[in-house]
Amino acid sequence: MATKEFDELALDGTNYPIRASNIKINFASRGILNTIEEPNDGDPEIEPRKLNTALFLLRLYIHKDLKHEYMLETSPLNLWKALKERYDQQKELIWPEANYEWVHLRLQDFKTMAEYNHAVHNICSKLKFCEQEPTEAKKIEKTLSTMLPEDRILTQQYRTNNFQKHSLLIHTLTQAERHHELSLKNAQQRPPGSAPLPEVHFNVQNNAKNKKGFKGNSSNNPKNLTGKRKRNNNRRKFKDRKKGKGKDKAPQPRSNGNKHCNMCGSDTHVAKDCRIPKHLVLLYQKSLKDKKSSENPRFEAHFNLTHEERLEVASSHQAPVELESNINVLPEDVAPLSAMDDMFIEYCSTDPLGDLQ
Structure with a gap:
């Protein structure tokens, strides 16, 4: 089956101009253009093979309804004239x-x-x-x-x-x-007046150029030694991970004597790195103050720390217990009580305000 090189003639003839131009070009390339042209006197007779080829191509590039309408046309020149008369008014x-x-x-x-x-x-x-x-x-x-x-x-x-x-x-x-x-x-690449950004690997390229002059073994370069140490440490860590069994345990925080948080009292971090909530920090600070006050009690200024006869009138704090040692011992230069009979001794009252009687 022959393939169509261009569109067929529409039934309403809208594409007749371009179809007529394509037909002429196609027939000229095949050498059968004279089959749809008026013959002149003295022209040789056209071969039947060329006439059949031209008729086949004309019917191939028309609508199927047009094929039924012009099925009795056996001459390519007559079919060409009939289509031209029908659709030439498209001009x-x-x-x-x-x-x-x-x-x-x-x-x-x-x-x-x-x-x-x-x-x-x-x-x-x-x-x-x-x-x-x-x-x-x-x-x-x-x-x-x-x-x-x-x-x-x-x-x-x-x-x-x-x-x-x-x-x-x-x-x-x-x-x-x-x-x-x-x-x-x-x-639109960047705002007007702004310089282009430097390349990402610009510094790396400069460093590589500067290192080209250095020659020597890797053992003489201290940087290479540190690099080797780091690689060895990484290998050891990787081997230790392989040797372990079961699930990995979470690393326990190490207590460092140099680290102490004054905010929460922890030994794992310092005060500037503390992330404890504020209300917990306030509770911890308050507990420190209560602890200090219990160890060193503070007494009120105008209360006497003495043993009163009536406890309900005594001071708000108990007097500290005095040492009983050497209470009954008198020094050698003090006279005995028998030698003090002639002395006048005035005893102070234990009720200075007079409200105990």
Whole structure:
């Protein structure tokens, strides 16, 4: 089965112009274009093989309903003329629509020059089929007169260049569009006036360059020794982990004599690293104050610490117990009581305020 190189003719004939152009190009490439052209006097007779090939291709690229309508046509020239008479009036139908599109065509309605250029060629091909193709000067004037009002200075500069071909003007506008997109990308990379950030491995590269001059064994380099020690320690730790059985136990915090927290009393950290809640810290500080007050009691200033006869009137604190040693022992130079009979001794009352009697 032959594969279709282009679309078949639609039943309403909307694609007849492009289909007719494709048929002519295809037949010319195969050398059978004369099968759909009017023969001239003196032309040799066309071979039946070429006629059958042309008829097959014409029927291949038409709608299936059209195949039933023209099934009795056995000549490719007659089938070509019948389709042309039926759909050649498309010029009268295409012309008003194509003219409307050309009048309302504006460059400012398109985002890119590629889209505008595609629309121009599409409209001009329709107008060319209707034998109303605009000239190069009209195309150039259409493009320059429909630019944005903000680009009036650029429009004037393009007019002074006196472009003779519309394709050259489109090329210049496309190039300017690419440069503008590039400038926007460069401006959006970072704020204006800021320097580019340094490369990530810039310092590493400089250090590597500085170390190229150093030569010697690794044993002479103290840095290498420390590196070896670290690797050996890591290997030992890894071996110790392999030897253990069961689940790993959580490491117990080591008590360090140099570490003591004045906030919570812990030996695992210092006060600046304390994370104990505030209310627990206040309770601990209060307990320290209570402990100090119990060890060294403070007495009120105006209470006598003596043994009173009536306990309910005594002081708020008990008097400290005095030592009983050497109470009855008198020194040698003190006279005995018998020698003091003639002495007048006045005893002080134990009730200085007179409220005990």
